[in-house]
Amino acid sequence: MSVSTQSYTAPSPWALARFFAWVSGVTxxxxxxxxxxxxxxxxxxxxxxxxxxxxxxxxxxxxxxxxxxxxxxxxxxxxxxxxxxxxxxxxxxxxxxxxxxxRGKTHREIFDDDATADDLDDSHSLYARLHQPFLLWYGTPEQNFVNGLLNEDISAALDGLAEGYRVVLVLVEILGYSYEEAAAELDIPVGTIRSRLNRARRQMQDALWQHARDAELVPGVDT
Amino acid sequence: MNGDEHDIARISCEEVLSKLYAWLDRELDDLTAEEIEHHLGHCRECFSRAEFEKVLRRRVSGAASEEPPPEVRERLNKLIRRF
CATH class of the missing domain: 1.10.1740.10 (RNA polymerase sigma factor, region 2, helix turn helix motif)
Incomplete structure (x- = not known):
């Protein structure tokens, strides 16, 4: 059996440190x-x-x-x-x-809108429409309604909103932006965010109500 | 009536309704939010309304999850592999 006579030279501490830094960097x-x-x-x-x-x-x-x-x-x-x-x-x-x-839009094109923070008019509210005394005979119409909606129905209602309304609704309701964050992001006043949100929600609820009637999701309501 | 309840002003159903979305958006100051929550804890009608809006909101958030078509997913995965 031959034994290597070559002497082993231990790597310098500096070389070792560099080697381990490289390995840990790769990892x-x-x-x-x-x-x-x-x-x-x-x-x-x-x-x-x-x-x-x-x-x-x-x-x-x-x-x-x-x-x-x-x-x-x-x-x-x-x-x-x-x-x-x-x-x-x-x-x-x-x-x-x-x-x-x-890009390619003027500020006015994006938000040519009065900045009033109007309250949600209850006549557009799905809940108010579903909570009619005659509908209550059918059990819990609100629950039946929400359960009957498909994701596609909600996407279609969202997609049907005007661009300026939809963007604000996605930022606040889906991505969880605060009103101030959304206003800063879009470079518009907080009041305009409120106003846009209210209108977007109104239009969404109108669209879902129309869909519910068309799809006969609400018993007792004529289409 | 305990001290906490005493401090929370009673507000009407109309006020709750007008602030409901701001409450759901977590845009109210602590005191107003407490007033709303106190009211919701005592008013069945407003509580039902708030629950309905919460459920609808969850459904709207759910609509922001959509599986991309397989070919789109594959293209995006290929892009990541090139990083």
Missing amino acids: ETQDRRQFFESRVSDLMDRMYGTAMRFTRDAANAEDLVADTLVKAWNGFEALADLERFDGWIMRILSNTFISRWR
């Missing part, structure tokens, strides 16, 4: 990459659905999600707290949409 990069892919995979339906509600168009929604992914990946290293990832990437999506949407 960390891989971990972050896996995390990114895994979270995006879980959030894909939400990202695509929100993009669809914003754009109402499949090709534009795909573009919006793709742009969001590129921006998110490029900025991912700077995200220190990974627990904030979901909200962070959804913000990138809405910011990307809004900056695209505003």
Whole structure:
């Protein structure tokens, strides 16, 4: 048996430190990459659905999600707290949409609207319409109504809103923006956000009521 | 009546209705929110209305989740793999 006579030279502490830093850097990069892919995979339906509600168009929604992914990946290293990832990437999506949407539109085109924070007129309220004494004979009409709605019905009602109303409703009701955050994002007064929200909700409820009548979701109401 | 209840002003159903969406949007100050919650705890009609709006709101949020067509998902996955 031959024994190597070559002498072994131990790596210097500096070389070892560099080696371990490299390995841990590679591991960390891989971990972050896996995390990114895994979270995006879980959030894909939400990202695509929100993009669809914003754009109402499949090709534009795909573009919006793709742009969001590129921006998110490029900025991912700077995200220190990974627990904030979901909200962070959804913000990138809405910011990307809004900056695209505003491009080519004047401020007036986007929000040519009086800024009165009018209250929700109860005559448009689904609850008030469903809570009629004669309907109560049919059990719980509100519950039956909501249970009878398909996601497609709600998407169609949302998609039917005018752009300026829909964007505000998506920001506040779906993405959870505060009125102030939405106002800052869109560069409009908070009063206009309130006004737009009220009108958007009114129109949504009108559309859902019309749908309920057409689809005969509410017994005892003539179509 | 305990101290907390004493501090919360009684508000009418109309006031609750006019502030219901702001309450659901978490846009009210703490005292007004407490007034609304106190009212909802005692008024069956307003409570039912608030519950209905909450359920409808959840359904609207749910409409923002939509599975992309397989070919779209594949294109987006391919994009991620290139990062």
